[in-house]
Amino acid sequence: MFKFCAAVFNHLICFADFSINCEGCRETGIPIVTRGAIDVWVRRGTFLGTPAAIDKQTKIQYIAGESEGNPLPVFCVAPKGTRPKRWTHGRLKEVAEMECLLVPIEAVARIGPGPVLVMAPHPDDEVFGCGGAIIRHVGDGDDVHVVIVSDGGFRREEQTADQRQAYVEMRQRESIAAAAVLGYGQPEFWGIPDRGLIYGERLVNDVLDAIERYNARQVFTPSLSEIHPDHRVLAMAAAEAVRRRGSDKVCLVMYEVGNPLQPNRLLDITSISSKKALAMACFKSQLMEQDYSQQMQALNRFRSYNLPKNVTMAEAYWVVSAEDLQKNIISLYASEFQRQKELGLLTDPDEAPVVTVIIRSIGRDASLRDALDSVALQTYPRVEVLVVNALGVDHPQLGCWCGRFPLRLSGSGHSLNRVEAANFGLQEATGDYLIFLDDDDLFDPDHVAGLVAALEARPDAVLAYAGVSCVKKGEDGNWEYFITYNDDFDSIRLLCTNYIPMIAALFRRRIVEAGCRFDEKLKLCEDWDFWLQALAHGKFVHVDQVSARYRISGESSEIWTDKTLAEDATRKVFAKWQITITEKxxxxxxxxxxxxxxxxxxxxxxxxxxxxxxxxxxxxxxxxxxxxxxxxxxxxxxxxxxxxxxxxxxxxxxxxxxxxxxxxxxxxxxxxxxxxxxxxxxxxxxxxxxxxxxxxxxxxxxxxxxxxxxx
The missing domain is CATH 1.20.5 (Single alpha-helices involved in coiled-coils or other helix-helix interfaces)
Structure with missing residues (x-):
């Protein structure tokens, strides 16, 4: 099951170099959750684990230290100089994901590099929605071009043609005056009748022509969640135009005016909010109807809710690259429920895939209770616990629940060896994902959650595995650290030796449906053989966190106690799989x-x-x-x-x-x-x-x- 090899193959084992894949900020500084529960972003900074991450925007570092005397992986986390909070890995991961993926927790100083094209459906939208961004880009020396698509001439009261034209010209003058305040030059007016924008090839091509004419890298447009039909139509046309542009350097930047959007970028406009207010004051005709300036300032103030105290005003945006739009433009129109589901942030546990934890038991009551307790502490919401009665008779009764999770004790009516019990567990399991836990081993609370998240993020993968620490009893009877298995995936190495402990791996049910079974001719190394079968059906993903414990005792697998049996099993696996090894x-x-x-x-x-x-x-x-x-x-x-x-x-x-x-x-x-x-x-x-x-x-x-x- 673990790291061993027959003597003749000892020289073939080549351990992959340990590497750290620490994702932090993209060019724009958006914090994202990296792999592993240790390495996650937390509120207004980062949790320093292995590897360490530092907030590139604020330079605020978070300190962490392992809590002494606690059997669970609990860490003390706090900004420097403040009182720490004690959180488990699972809690850290939950908080970080919810905050970082649902809403940014840090503001950026700029949206991205210029040139910039701002598409405004009406005169005033360019200032109300993204006036702060325009000021930032102008201050950075970027070329800023503003196109006001409609004439803004719609009014509820009746008006003559001359009155309407006078109203349109007045609104244009207001935008020109606001442009002088913002400092970008003069806007371009397309003059399409107010409420007359139609989503189609003409509008899409006009927007695409403007993008190409100005060589824009940031294309600002209202969001798809806006109330006004012109706003929504322009958003749809701009999204399609950016998709057709196709350059990985072009981004669609959606802003909010009439309806708050769900942002993935917050722009700090604290120091320039007064200048934006001066520009908004230019639209006197609109401010006579409602105090839009005060409302937009309130919205910008609200956007600082999740930001550090020194940020008091912010503009919210949804930024997506042309490359991502080419991959899946439909995702822009997905519901918030669907978006959170794809991010793995389900609020309804019934929507989560079911994980079956299969425990092969020979009735070791004390150790089995420990194993079940570790399952009961799992932070993942949908777990089915299947205990396989390998004794056949006289197995201790367990009840119907393992904490909040349903529990079944199932058996064939006669005794089963370890391999037969594993196959019986595969047969009885009903979950979408399956994982084994021997009755003397333990999961950390975030073990299942981390593995499910890894597979949910990788549809092409059939198996995810995390790190496992091995402990053995010392002379004083206490558990002592022995060795840790937490290596990156290497398919060639897996052909030579098994470095993935059985309790480390979560796999999709579909590989069982495809015929993967434990080879009952093998007395040992059945898990290694199973991994090689699974590898034929998809990729493996390594979750770089140690979140399970394998306890070695006198009753553990012979792989640790009988070298002859281990070498014999290894030779059998080699003999079985050598014919499948390619020339490469x-x-x-x-x-x-x-x-x-x-x-x-x-x-x-x-x-x-x-x-x-x-x-x-x-x-x-x-x-x-x-x-x-x-x-x-x-x-x-x-x-x-x-x-x-x-x-x-x-x-x-x-x-x-x-x-x-x-x-x-x-x-x-x-x-x-x-x-x-x-x-x-x-x-x-x-x-x-x-x-x-x-x-x-x-x-x-x-x-x-x-x-x-x-x-």
């Missing part, structure tokens, strides 16, 4: 084998180089660890020296303090000595003065005179 396919297989052999040789060289680098890295790591030890030793020595230095520094500081104190003391003593010396000098001077006096000399002589003894 054989050449491609052997070419890939050669490339695979070269790739293996290169891989060996890289392995040798890798080993050398690994050894060198080991030596470097050893040297690094030695240097780390040296560094630690040096660091320890440094710390010791630093501590000693700090101690010495502190000691020096103390000595400096003592030295400074002694210096101050010496200074004070020096001052005292100076004072004593000065005092001593004064005393010496005083002594000298005393010694120079008479009394001192007299007393000195008396002191030296002989002393007489007492008598």
């Amino acid at each position: 396919q054989t050449f491609e297989i052997f070419s890939r084998a050669g490339r695979a052999s070269k790739a293996e040789q290169e891989a060996q060289k890289f392995q040798i180089a890798y080993n050398d680098r690994s050894n060198h890295l080991a030596h470097l790591e050893k040297a690094y660890r030695e240097r780390e030890l040296q560094l630690e030793e040096l660091h320890s020595a440094y710390e010791e020296l630093h501590s000693a230095y700090e101690a010495r520094t502190e000691q020096v500081a103390c000595l400096e303090d003592a030295y400074n104190a002694r210096g101050a003391q010496i200074e004070h003593l020096s001052e005292d000595v100076g004072e004593l010396q000065a005092e001593n000098a004064g005393l010496e001077a005083y002594v000298k003065r005393l010694q120079s006096t008479f009394w001192y000399r007299f007393s000195k002589r008396l002191g030296h005179a002989p002393q007489k003894e007492a008598g």
Whole structure:
């Protein structure tokens, strides 16, 4: 069932390069839903998944992170700086499709490149309907040509011929005045009587001649949903003229005047709305009947409802290329219900195709309950659950419902092996689409919806498959990731190996009606053989999202547990299909084998180089660890020296303090000595003065005179 091959064919397996097909904006910046539920556009920006998408118009990016602790694929989504909302893949896909496909969620700055031809049924329609677009094109330097088809002379009250002509001329002057405000020159007047437009070759050819004469790339015309008959007739004629023009560079651009249309393009006219209002004010004759200017401004204001806050005025358009009109012009006239049905946005679940989920069961009650729960969570609205009783007897009872979906337990009355049970399921299924789910595996909630959308978008395809993650029980009993299968489709590779797990694929019932069955001679690889049968009836589509889980346990298929059985089954499939392989396919297989052999040789060289680098890295790591030890030793020595230095520094500081104190003391003593010396000098001077006096000399002589003894 999965990626394996007999030894003799191992070298033939060539895995296709993984590629990302990220569709974003067309030239005009219209956001579209890309393949896979991860990669979708959301409101006012993009949900960043794999691959990432960025809104080319506003540059606003949306952040996403996987929600921890949640068994379902739930993501947190929010503009940067705001509180995230928790949505599953299915909810993201639903919101993105509804908003992006039903109405634009971003405004564009221009409709497309010029030259531009504006077809107006009456004087004033060119301004009321697309005045903002005209201003934008003129501002971009595009050539803008306006043709006013009818004379606009119809009035409800009776009027003479002269009065009617005067009224027609007045309306022409109003359009000329408005043209001066818009800045495109002067309009061209065809003068067909008001309410006199007739859909036919003459009008179509006149419009086609104008398109060719002006080499127009954008042809503006009223929409088919307009109320006025002249508007609708001109829309039909313009659509046919653009279809006949046939260039992929020419687009029909339908605008709204008397009745809102369902747009696929919104033009931001916020900064130029005042200029458009001045142009509308030129039509005084019409504004006397009704305040059309105020009504059109209200319509333009309403068109900003789905747009960012900074866009307050917008014009709505339906844009379709000449190439698309050549493919299917009838789609222009389809009902809104039919349009939404073709887009896959059905509001009535009863209109959706029925999907039968076939579960082959051998009565493993606990795992079967998990499988049924995963089906009950499917976002797709019409599912039939068919449980095939492969036990034959004593199968656990299941009831009649799996969530909101009807459930049937059906069996043949005797035990069935895995291949017989698969064919019994094909026989009993009633759905338009069929898919298998083993009783120990799981679908993510958006699995069926994503596959149905892929097949609905590709009528030429008979099978769509998504990615599957394989998990196995670890030693602690918890499920652990093992491997993921999510490769692009490659028919040559499918001849060599099966890379599409059974639970990955949804297929159309018509291949069963055409005779596709599981080969009951095969004990294993019956799904691979079935895919090869289906490939003869149409194309396969890969949905680039991982939305199912294959659980590998002791009770899983022998393909994981018995290598001998797997190789034997592989050889049987090769033997069965080798006679159908064409010469071209054989050449491609052997070419890939050669490339695979070269790739293996290169891989060996890289392995040798890798080993050398690994050894060198080991030596470097050893040297690094030695240097780390040296560094630690040096660091320890440094710390010791630093501590000693700090101690010495502190000691020096103390000595400096003592030295400074002694210096101050010496200074004070020096001052005292100076004072004593000065005092001593004064005393010496005083002594000298005393010694120079008479009394001192007299007393000195008396002191030296002989002393007489007492008598």
